Amino acid sequence: MKRMRDHHSPELFDPWEHLGPKRRRLLEISWSGVFREYLLDQLPVSELAAGFSDKHGRPSKDLSVVLGALILQQLHDLTDQQTTEAVALNIAWHYALDIRHEPDAYLCERTLRNYRTRIMESGLDTVLFRGLTDQLIEKVGIDTNRQRLDSTTVQSAIRGLTRLGILVEAASKFLRELKRKSPADFAEVDSEILRKYFERQGEGCFANTRPSESKRRLLEAAQDVYRLVEQFRESDAAGLESYQLLYRIFDEQCEVTNDPDSPVVIRPPRSSGCEGVISPADPDARYNKHKGTGYLVQIMETFDSPGEPVDDAESQPSPPDLITHVAVDPLTMHDQDALVPALDDVDSRHISPQELLADSHYGSTECLEKGENRGVKIISPAQTAKGAKQGKLTLEDFMLDDEGRVLNCPAGHAPIETSIAEARLQVLFDPVVCEACPHKDRCPTAAVGRSSQRYQYTHERVQHRARRLHETSDAFRDRYRWRAGVEATMSRFKHQMGMAHLRIRGMKRVTFSALLRALGLNIHRVAAWKRAMATR
Numbered sequence: 001m002k003r004m005r006d007h008h009s010p011e012l013f014d015p016w017e018h019l020g021p022k023r024r025r026l027l028e029i030s031w032s033g034v035f036r037e038y039l040l041d042q043l044p045v046s047e048l049a050a051g052f053s054d055k056h057g058r059p060s061k062d063l064s065v066v067l068g069a070l071i072l073q074q075l076h077d078l079t080d081q082q083t084t085e086a087v088a089l090n091i092a093w094h095y096a097l098d099i100r101h102e103p104d105a106y107l108c109e110r111t112l113r114n115y116r117t118r119i120m121e122s123g124l125d126t127v128l129f130r131g132l133t134d135q136l137i138e139k140v141g142i143d144t145n146r147q148r149l150d151s152t153t154v155q156s157a158i159r160g161l162t163r164l165g166i167l168v169e170a171a172s173k174f175l176r177e178l179k180r181k182s183p184a185d186f187a188e189v190d191s192e193i194l195r196k197y198f199e200r201q202g203e204g205c206f207a208n209t210r211p212s213e214s215k216r217r218l219l220e221a222a223q224d225v226y227r228l229v230e231q232f233r234e235s236d237a238a239g240l241e242s243y244q245l246l247y248r249i250f251d252e253q254c255e256v257t258n259d260p261d262s263p264v265v266i267r268p269p270r271s272s273g274c275e276g277v278i279s280p281a282d283p284d285a286r287y288n289k290h291k292g293t294g295y296l297v298q299i300m301e302t303f304d305s306p307g308e309p310v311d312d313a314e315s316q317p318s319p320p321d322l323i324t325h326v327a328v329d330p331l332t333m334h335d336q337d338a339l340v341p342a343l344d345d346v347d348s349r350h351i352s353p354q355e356l357l358a359d360s361h362y363g364s365t366e367c368l369e370k371g372e373n374r375g376v377k378i379i380s381p382a383q384t385a386k387g388a389k390q391g392k393l394t395l396e397d398f399m400l401d402d403e404g405r406v407l408n409c410p411a412g413h414a415p416i417e418t419s420i421a422e423a424r425l426q427v428l429f430d431p432v433v434c435e436a437c438p439h440k441d442r443c444p445t446a447a448v449g450r451s452s453q454r455y456q457y458t459h460e461r462v463q464h465r466a467r468r469l470h471e472t473s474d475a476f477r478d479r480y481r482w483r484a485g486v487e488a489t490m491s492r493f494k495h496q497m498g499m500a501h502l503r504i505r506g507m508k509r510v511t512f513s514a515l516l517r518a519l520g521l522n523i524h525r526v527a528a529w530k531r532a533m534a535t536r
């Protein structure tokens with residue numbers, strides 16, 4: 001039976017009168033006061049209550065207290081045990097959650113776990129983040145016209161595994177689940193395989209495999225996994241989640257041959273692609289050569305760009321920067337593919353920016369057009385010109401006219417011929433001049449027979465050249481410099497809010513933590529702003 005206390009109606013007598021004015025004021029300008037004043041009566045308890053009967057069953061906990069406790073747990077990065085203690089004993093938590101009745105002050109760890117699973121399964125974490133963030137934006141009066149977007153990598157609680165380790169852990173996980181759920185099938189497993197992958201004791205176990213032996217042991221593990229896969233392919237055990245994972249990992253790492261002497265071979269490294277499982281403990285985590293392992297978190301936030309600093313005691317503190325959008329994606333996703341979902345999210349909540357600052361990963365011509373189509377100006381530098389990092393000359397070093405034709409090369413020579421086609425532009429130089437040129441080794445032109453030195457480039461590269469030249473202007477730098485502030489937000493998100501050291505695994509759990517910790521960071525920022533306002 002659902003139970004929801006009324007936190008809306010004012011009390012006849014102030015239940016917090018006993019605190020005294022100093023302690024009361026401290027609470028009001030802390031995260032506790034922000035939560036109580038702005039968010040407590042906005043919690044989506046009716047969505048959570050949908051699974052409860054009005055009349056039957058034991059009364060549930062006060063749903064506001066449960067939802068609030070789960071948010072505050074993420075805000076403070078606490079374990080379940082620490083959270084139940086805080087709900088029972090911490091006066092700031094009592095004030096934030098309006099706990100005035102003895103039964104509300106007790107939550108057991110199992111209750112927390114059950115409600116958290118219910119929230120994750122129903123997607124209520126997204127509703128919580130969006131609804132409560134919008135509430136903060138409205139209450140504080142945040143201007144959302146200018147925002148900035150960036151991404152960061154977060155790692156779940158997994159350890160790095162070699163290919164051998166992935167196969168061994170997957171087999172071990174399958175055997176553990178098989179024993180739990182299908183003991184009769186488990187009894188059919190070969191005793192040698194059980195010793196190596198279930199008991200993991202004695203000769204031939206994989207725990208201390210030397211690097212010099214790993215190639216031989218990898219093939220041995222692959223053959224054992226193949227035997228397991230084949231043994232249970234037609235049985236009920238094939239429906240187990242761990243069997244599906246074992247099958248998938250075997251398929252990614254190994255290949256079945258027609259050779260009876262060697263029925264299984266190891267696939268070459270990297271042939272499984274970037275979508276391969278990197279840890280059986282967290283099949284959703286991915287590997288990215290540039291970003292490491294884990295998940296990609298996209299964060300968009302508002303920002304305030306004050307003009308000249310005013311030395312005036314009457315001036316108001318700047319409004320806080322609030323995170324407006326959080327998305328957890330596979331690490332293999334490219335940043336530019338995350339732009340449209342981010343804009344869709346803020347658009348649906350009517351907090352869309354007019355100007356969005358983002359780094360060059362979001363700065364493709366396609367991204368800029370998508371932003372423009374929905375009235376958002378994307379301020380983002382173009383990607384570095386091809387060859388610039390290797391010290392080569394680029395299109396920026398040539399002088400062009402308004403149509404993109406080359407007027408002069410970097411050495412100051414005029415071309416012998418230029419032409420424009422629909423797909424690309426072309427310029428030809430005198431090979432005799434180029435042969436004697438000191439820039440010859442760095443120049444992007446290439447010899448075409450003996451008659452000419454040619455350089456071809458697209459219209460898009462002409463546009464990028466114009467963008468890059470504009471990016472060197474003071475006007476662009478002054479506008480774009482505010483993007484760097486999002487790096488401080490990323491640092492706080494990871495280190496202050498604990499996203500750098502997660503104790504969880506899996507896409508749903510990481511998403512839950514990311515959303516509620518971003519909301520927690522917003523609450524901290526509004527509390528800091530309230531404190532600054534109070535000291536004026």
Ligand code: SF4
Nearest residue numbers: 409411434437440443
């Ligand atoms: S190699 Fe030819 S085109 Fe390139 S800079 Fe020298 S003269 Fe100009």
